[in-house]
Amino acid sequence: MELQIKDFEDYEKTYRYSVEHPEEFWAGIADTFFWRKKWTNVLNWNFKEPNIKWFENGKLNITENCLDRHIYTNGDKPAIIWEPNDPTESARVLSYKQLLEKVEQFANVLKNNGVRKGDRVCIYLPMVPELAIAVLSCARVGAIHSVVFGGFSAQSIADRINDAECSLVITADGNYRGTKVVELKSIVDDALVQCKTINKVIVLTRARIGVSMIKGRDVWWEDEIHKVESQGNPAYPAEEMDAEDPLFVLYTSGSTGKPKGVVHTTAGYMVYTGYTFSNVFQYKSDEVFFCTADIGWITGHSYIVYGPLSQGATSLMFEGIPTWPDAGRLWDVVAKHKVNILYTAPTAIRSLMAAGDQYIDDKDLSTITKLGSVGEPINEEAWHWYNEKVGKGKAPIVDTWWQTENGGILISAIAGITPTKPGYAMLPLPGVQPVLMDENGKILEGNGVSGNLCIKFPWPGMLRTTWGDHERCRLTYFSTYEDMYFTGDGCLRDEEGYYRITGRVDDVLNVSGHRIGTAELENAINMHSDVVESAIVGYPHPVKGQGIYAFVIVEDHQKDLELTRKDINATVVRLIGAIARPDKIQFVRDLPKTRSGKIMRRILRKIVEGDFANVGDTTTLLDPSVVEEIKEGADKMK
Numbered sequence: 204m205e206l207q208i209k210d211f212e213d214y215e216k217t218y219r220y221s222v223e224h225p226e227e228f229w230a231g232i233a234d235t236f237f238w239r240k241k242w243t244n245v246l247n248w249n250f251k252e253p254n255i256k257w258f259e260n261g262k263l264n265i266t267e268n269c270l271d272r273h274i275y276t277n278g279d280k281p282a283i284i285w286e287p288n289d290p291t292e293s294a295r296v297l298s299y300k301q302l303l304e305k306v307e308q309f310a311n312v313l314k315n316n317g318v319r320k321g322d323r324v325c326i327y328l329p330m331v332p333e334l335a336i337a338v339l340s341c342a343r344v345g346a347i348h349s350v351v352f353g354g355f356s357a358q359s360i361a362d363r364i365n366d367a368e369c370s371l372v373i374t375a376d377g378n379y380r381g382t383k384v385v386e387l388k389s390i391v392d393d394a395l396v397q398c399k400t401i402n403k404v405i406v407l408t409r410a411r412i413g414v415s416m417i418k419g420r421d422v423w424w425e426d427e428i429h430k431v432e433s434q435g436n437p438a439y440p441a442e443e444m445d446a447e448d449p450l451f452v453l454y455t456s457g458s459t460g461k462p463k464g465v466v467h468t469t470a471g472y473m474v475y476t477g478y479t480f481s482n483v484f485q486y487k488s489d490e491v492f493f494c495t496a497d498i499g500w501i502t503g504h505s506y507i508v509y510g511p512l513s514q515g516a517t518s519l520m521f522e523g524i525p526t527w528p529d530a531g532r533l534w535d536v537v538a539k540h541k542v543n544i545l546y547t548a549p550t551a552i553r554s555l556m557a558a559g560d561q562y563i564d565d566k567d568l569s570t571i572t573k574l575g576s577v578g579e580p581i582n583e584e585a586w587h588w589y590n591e592k593v594g595k596g597k598a599p600i601v602d603t604w605w606q607t608e609n610g611g612i613l614i615s616a617i618a619g620i621t622p623t624k625p626g627y628a629m630l631p632l633p634g635v636q637p638v639l640m641d642e643n644g645k646i647l648e649g650n651g652v653s654g655n656l657c658i659k660f661p662w663p664g665m666l667r668t669t670w671g672d673h674e675r676c677r678l679t680y681f682s683t684y685e686d687m688y689f690t691g692d693g694c695l696r697d698e699e700g701y702y703r704i705t706g707r708v709d710d711v712l713n714v715s716g717h718r719i720g721t722a723e724l725e726n727a728i729n730m731h732s733d734v735v736e737s738a739i740v741g742y743p744h745p746v747k748g749q750g751i752y753a754f755v756i757v758e759d760h761q762k763d764l765e766l767t768r769k770d771i772n773a774t775v776v777r778l779i780g781a782i783a784r785p786d787k788i789q790f791v792r793d794l795p796k797t798r799s800g801k802i803m804r805r806i807l808r809k810i811v812e813g814d815f816a817n818v819g820d821t822t823t824l825l826d827p828s829v830v831e832e833i834k835e836g837a838d839k840m841k
């Protein structure tokens with residue numbers, strides 16, 4: 204079966220086939236991959252428990268698909284091009300052959316340090332090639348990786364390590380970000396005070412800063428590599444994995460409680476990320492693909508590492524930030540490495556747009572042929588700027604909608620093949636069956652409707668469970684609507700049948716493309732000793748998409764509130780990480796509550812949007828006068 208869709212007619216035909224014959228369709232796609240042993244059954248599923256199995260009894264290792272199988276035909280092709288934070292430092296290129304060598308080497312390091320199939324390994328590394336190497340080495344050994352984004356705090360790392368009972372952490376001394384050095388090892392050390400399951404810490408040298416190294420526990424990456432070299436660099440044949448063996452856990456925030464560990468399994472995830480990468484971006488064999496996400500997020504997992512590599516693509520990894528040394532850096536990277544496909548987030552586009560066209564106008568972006576957007580709704584202004592300034596009106600923009608739980612892109616245009624429209628994710632990919640639901644659980648048929656977005660049939664890349672708590676998975680995603688996966692997003696299907704994602708309908712914020720759970724953040728704020736209660740809502744933010752607005756009741760209003768504000772911020776940064784720091788904190792006497800004590804967030808949302816006239820009926824509140832007070836306070840915050 205041909206992997207890539209050829210034209211719009213082919214898309215329609217393929218889509219129809221994928222819905223009418225899903226098993227035959229996905230078997231055909233899976234056949235383009237390398238299996239040690241073929242599956243005996245394509246799909247076994249129910250959304251009730253849920254229990255979802257793809258390619259049952261198939262045996263494989265994803266790294267043989269991402270590395271070994273390309274060696275014979277494409278061994279010298281660059282697999283990873285790495286651009287460092289500091290533009291004066293040299294870039295690095297790893298061919299498929301070199302990447303495989305490094306992965307086998309590090310797989311041996313993992314083995315020497317006691318890692319076995321099924322063990323969980325926490326990875327807290329900067330965006331350096333060793334991060335991709337560490338991820339792939341885990342997969343080679345059959346260990347389950349849990350990558351934690353470098354912006355999370357020690358407490359968040361500890362929570363994740365403890366939840367998955369990781370036995371080993373891979374980190375670096377420090378991480379460069381613009382002019383800053385983040386002391387990663389020191390953050391890990393703080394985390395490990397709370398972790399009983401960790402036996403070993405492997406520390407990569409990156410920033411060459413002083414770190415504490417505990418005898419018997421902490422070892423240097425470089426020393427461990429030397430040991431493998433002195434053993435004669437033995438090959439590391441890939442561990443044979445079952446199709447449904449977990450490949451990784453990735454923690455993500457929801458509307459309640461602590462982040463949950465989304466579990467993805469080997470074969471389905473591989474097939475889905477490979478297929479969607481190849482199709483959505485219409486990747487051609489010599490193209491350079493640049494996804495600006497961090498591998499600490501799902502976008503990096505699927506479209507820096509696994510998707511591109513399984514398709515033998517060249518994937519560019521960037522350590523730095525788009526605005527350093529100046530707001531032209533991203534365009535310099537594009538020009539330097541002759542990037543053909545750029546995949547980035549609306550928040551980055553908006554911040555570069557705000558910096559001014561002088562940073563982009565003289566850059567050579569002539570190699571760009573396709574553009575992608577991900578992570579949050581893209582506003583029309585940003586879409587047009589992206590189209591005109593970056594794509595010069597010639598590069599199709601694929602606005603890709605998906606989630607950590609989905610493994611890969613679900614709704615998106617296919618570059619150059621299906622139509623595009625600003626702000627629209629457009630059409631479901633083959634194999635994806637979206638439905639819109641009304642509040643009463645009825646399916647909204649036809650076009651020109653808006654509702655809650657669900658998916659009614661499994662796709663190979665979907666989550667299988669949440670680590671250690673299957674019931675939570677069922678409750679979160681499969682219990683709102685019967686026999687449906689519920690996304691948590693609202694969606695419009697316009698008159699022409701095109702999909703536009705309108706944002707979360709639950710209490711999850713999307714701040715600069717990062718998911719922030721309001722309950723998790725409120726819990727963190729409430730941990731501060733002066734805080735009685737808090738409520739978080741999102742407000743429209745020109746660059747971040749959504750900003751974090753905190754309403755906080757403190758114990759003693761006579762205190763220096765400026766200082767309390769700083770203390771609350773410091774508490775959030777310590778408990779979650781800088782990405783969750785509130786943009787605005789408004790101190791209030793009380794919150795708008797119903798007689799049963801429920802906070803009316805709807806009212807708070809209207810207030811932070813400045814839409815005072817539409818706060819709605821407040822007569823059912825315990826104390827309607829708080830609304831007026833909060834409005835006055837909010838006015839002063841502007």
Ligand code: WTA
Binds near residue numbers: 605628690692
């Ligand atoms: C939002 C990121 C509009 C959405 C891959 C989803 C989007 C959440 C888009 C998942 C898009 C992602 N248009 N909204 N193209 N892409 N979202 O898990 O609300 O970090 O539920 O996955 O981001 O975020 P996550």
